[in-house]
Amino acid sequence: MTNALSKLLETRDWLMADGATGTNLFNMGLSSGEPPEFWNVDEPDKIRTLYRGAVDAGSDIILTNSFGGNASRLKLHNAQDRAHELSRISAELAREIADKADHPVVVAGSVGPTGDIMLPVGTLSHADAVAMFHETAEGLKLGGADVLWLETISAPEEYRAAAEGFALAGMPWCGTMSFDTAGRTMMGVTSSDMVQLADNLPNKPLAFGANCGTGSSDLLRTVLGFVAQGTETPIIAKGNAGIPKFQDGHIHYDGTPELMADYAVLARDCGATIIGGCCGTMPEHLRAMREALETRPRGERPTLDRITAALGAFSSEGDGTGDDDTASRRRSTRRRR
Numbered sequence: 001m002t003n004a005l006s007k008l009l010e011t012r013d014w015l016m017a018d019g020a021t022g023t024n025l026f027n028m029g030l031s032s033g034e035p036p037e038f039w040n041v042d043e044p045d046k047i048r049t050l051y052r053g054a055v056d057a058g059s060d061i062i063l064t065n066s067f068g069g070n071a072s073r074l075k076l077h078n079a080q081d082r083a084h085e086l087s088r089i090s091a092e093l094a095r096e097i098a099d100k101a102d103h104p105v106v107v108a109g110s111v112g113p114t115g116d117i118m119l120p121v122g123t124l125s126h127a128d129a130v131a132m133f134h135e136t137a138e139g140l141k142l143g144g145a146d147v148l149w150l151e152t153i154s155a156p157e158e159y160r161a162a163a164e165g166f167a168l169a170g171m172p173w174c175g176t177m178s179f180d181t182a183g184r185t186m187m188g189v190t191s192s193d194m195v196q197l198a199d200n201l202p203n204k205p206l207a208f209g210a211n212c213g214t215g216s217s218d219l220l221r222t223v224l225g226f227v228a229q230g231t232e233t234p235i236i237a238k239g240n241a242g243i244p245k246f247q248d249g250h251i252h253y254d255g256t257p258e259l260m261a262d263y264a265v266l267a268r269d270c271g272a273t274i275i276g277g278c279c280g281t282m283p284e285h286l287r288a289m290r291e292a293l294e295t296r297p298r299g300e301r302p303t304l305d306r307i308t309a310a311l312g313a314f315s316s317e318g319d320g321t322g323d324d325d326t327a328s329r330r331r332s333t334r335r336r337r
Helices: 004-011 022-027 036-042 044-056 071-077 080-099 126-143 156-169 191-199 216-228 257-270 283-295 304-311
Strands: 061-063 106-111 147-153 173-177 207-212 235-239 244-247 250-253 274-277
Touching: 004 106, 022 036, 022 044, 036 044, 036 080, 044 061, 044 080, 044 283, 061 080, 071 080, 071 126, 080 106, 080 126, 106 126, 126 156, 147 156, 147 207, 156 173, 156 191, 173 235, 191 207, 191 216, 207 216, 216 235, 216 257, 216 304, 235 257, 257 274, 257 283, 257 304, 274 283
Parallel strands: 061 106, 106 147, 147 173, 173 207, 207 235, 235 274
Antiparallel strands: 244 250
16 A cells, blocks of 8 residues: 555545535636536636645545546537546646645546446447546546546446556546435445445455435435445545525535534544545535544444434435335434524
8 A cells, every 4th residue: 555545544544535626616607518627728727726725625635627537528528539638637737736735635536427328228338438437547647646536426337447447547546426316326326235346346446435416414324334334445425515406597505514514523423534525515614524523523323313413304215225214204304504
């Protein structure tokens, strides 16, 4: 274990990741439908501001602005030949900010889904998916990323293809899935399924977990599902800042910094080692999360009732694993904030 993330994991019992990319960039003027990755070239100072905001708020890990930096997604904008370039520059900008930080900061190369459905249901072959993930990985590697960070995946086939592409690049990696359909991913993966998937890959991730999805309550229920399987791999929790609401023509997340502070501590006590935010999570949320993680003592593993009392009701009765005994009571739990 010699990479930057492994070194931090050896010396700390929790690490804080960053917050939202899209939400922060929309607040800086990114238009709906505009590829955020283009800003790596067109608006580099704004991308530096994105990274700096997370670092100054106390993040130990920052994700690059490369979530959609693969040929399949960029093809929608006639930029499929720019996957390597845009990924590389996203990492170069992050490396610049990380190297100036007053604390160790890991640059994690964000890799999102291809946007295609893999065979036999869809049209994307395993070989083509591996090639796309490999191309993005090589760009991030050249730009100075310490580790690759697969996120918001729903299909196990795509997770496996990414792991293979990352192995070709010779890069360590982490990987999260999004559990947004009654405790499962869109393609039906449960928390227990994911533990088996991650633990049995030839090229295992340094850490795995959940990001995005629905509310933070649901995400922590999924984290508890990971822990129940007895995995020894560090777990990632990267939940949204509350629930999205459409206001004045824009999507807003209703999670306050105080709620995200509670979420961060609960995530740690649930068993997560790497804790961050996803959609809606701004620097002010991250600052509150960091302070809470540093000042609140570690507690007992929270019950589902304690999670809903603090963060709000689950969006579904069950998490897909069959352990749904008291879920019906939690549907009526009111959000505290």
